[in-house]
Amino acid sequence: MIGYDRRMIDAAGLRVMKAIADEGSFTSAANALGFTQPAISQMVRRLEQRTGTVLVERYGRQVRLTEAGQVLARHAVGVLAALDAAEEEITAIAGLRAGRVRLQAFPSSSATLVPRTLAILKARHPDITVTFTEAEPPESLAALRNGDCDVAVAFAYEGGDLGELEEDLSLLVTRRLMDDEVRLVVPTTHPHAHDEAASLADFSGEEWIAGCPRCRGHLLSLADTAGFRPNVAFETEDYVAQLGLVTAGLGVALVPDLILNAAKHDEVAALPLSPASRRQILAVTTPDLQRVPAVAAALDALCEAAGSDPKVSPAELVGAKA
Amino acid sequence: MIGYDRRMIDAAGLRVMKAIADEGSFTSAANALGFTQPAISQMVRRLEQRTGTVLVERYGRQVRLTEAGQVLARHAVGVLAALDAAEEEITAIAGLRAGRVRLQAFPSSSATLVPRTLAILKARHPDITVTFTEAEPPESLAALRNGDCDVAVAFAYEGGDLGELEEDLSLLVTRRLMDDEVRLVVPTTHPHAHDEAASLADFSGEEWIAGCPRCRGHLLSLADTAGFRPNVAFETEDYVAQLGLVTAGLGVALVPDLILNAAKHDEVAALPLSPASRRQILAVTTPDLQRVPAVAAALDALCEAAGSDPKVSPAELVGAKA
DNA sequence: TGGTTTCCATAATGATCGGTTATGATCGCC
């Protein structure tokens, strides 16, 4: 198929017709548009043969629009205005005078990281609208893949001591925001409460309080390495509840620093693990979205809120398969 | 000056963005528009680098519009609709389903020629709007030159027997509608009332009734050729009044056939002149307007109303200088 | 009236645009 259904009127043509109508001659229309006179002359000729209509009446050395020509000049106003509006809207987005970022972050980051990010963003680019939704990494990444989200703040536990992440990050780009140390939280009355560090094997007999599914998986993985299978007595995704349970002496729990720094925990002891275990806090987006100004601004704000200088540690690593 | 202010958004681009939004993929957008897939791919790329903005988010093998892309797709609707409207209006004019003709004709043609023309036009193209104004040739031609008129119906006396016309017809095209024989009108009581033909010199002693300035000029010219200077006793542009004056025996007059065929004139005799004198009835327009469908239709109708087959006698002679 | 100016038209030229076909890379699916 040849597929030659070329439209007979285009925006450029309309603009020329309007200029002729306004200026009254080809020459001054050309000047007004920044073209030379023959350009207008040919443009009109092309338009006339495309429409199969006489658009301009040449009488002597003056030109006048025919009825058809006036029709085009009249429509030009609306079309060009709409085009300008579109262009303006685009440049507004490009210049961060407009735009939208849809952010999804996991619950425990909502406490400090996200509010700080939103504040930075608001101060720096007050005209872009930021949407925030709380979601665990599996859901936020799904939303990202699905096009319902621009930036996902996720976390990934390190498997053993190698930085292998358990999510499927193919096709996505990640930006490392911070490392979040995981600590063992025990009641202050616990015999090991004042140790320098905690070796997990020493707590194999405890009752355990587990968090979200992935956190629970991480606990099981660490315990397995330490050679035991933890007795999980309680499960709750609410870290404040976890700390409450520990305070009440109902068990011990693994809690990341990000939580401990945000929530009050006077009546529990948070011991560093030995060997240490961390999770990475990551900002995730797609290669294309990364180049959208509003998204880029959000990523920068996230890095800044996380304390890592966005200029120094872009740390863009494309994740390998899970 | 280089004058490179090329607009960053054009109608074609908008159409492509809208197609992508509607179809959900480059390939089906290409099918919908009758293009191949790479055409869409490149079009998007060009648009993106012209706007300096990411318009499409490629994730895996699916594509989605970014916010900026959605902006374009949204504006596309209005712009394309306006463009279609303009196009439709043009083709309506081209197809005589719309359009306008502004006709100006000299008074004595209003009697028969113009009404017949309007009737033909109305029957044949009921959707075009015809405007009619009565005006003597100098004014109607001025209107034509001025752009206030599309077709002027004028008359031109032949100077002597050569077809030299006294109007400035440069830059205009004329279409000969009919030849109008000029007769000498005398009261039926006149001694020469029943002659076969009238030799002008025989009436040098009469009192004359003159018409419009150009008709008066024609009378003077003919009389001059016949060797006398007519005694013009009355002047009126109203031919009916002229006939009335002749009937009352107040003088003689030169009256063209066009009038005699339309007005009652029982009580006067209309003698052919010897040598004969004619005036040409002409339709005048500009070369460009001539090609406008509605104008062409009007010209055809005029020819038909005048009794000359428009197909056989186009008689397009570009007038020389006066 | 005849020269000058001021228009528009045309020709020759070149860059870019905007399509094509052919081909490659990659994701998702069975």
Place this chain on the structure above:
DNA sequence: GGCGATCATAACCGATCATTATGGAAACCA
């Protein structure tokens, strides 16, 4: 793990759309 669908890229090609240079005709003016 091949296969099909999808987008990207390369090479090519014609039409578009601008340029400069030039011509002709109309209007203007002394």
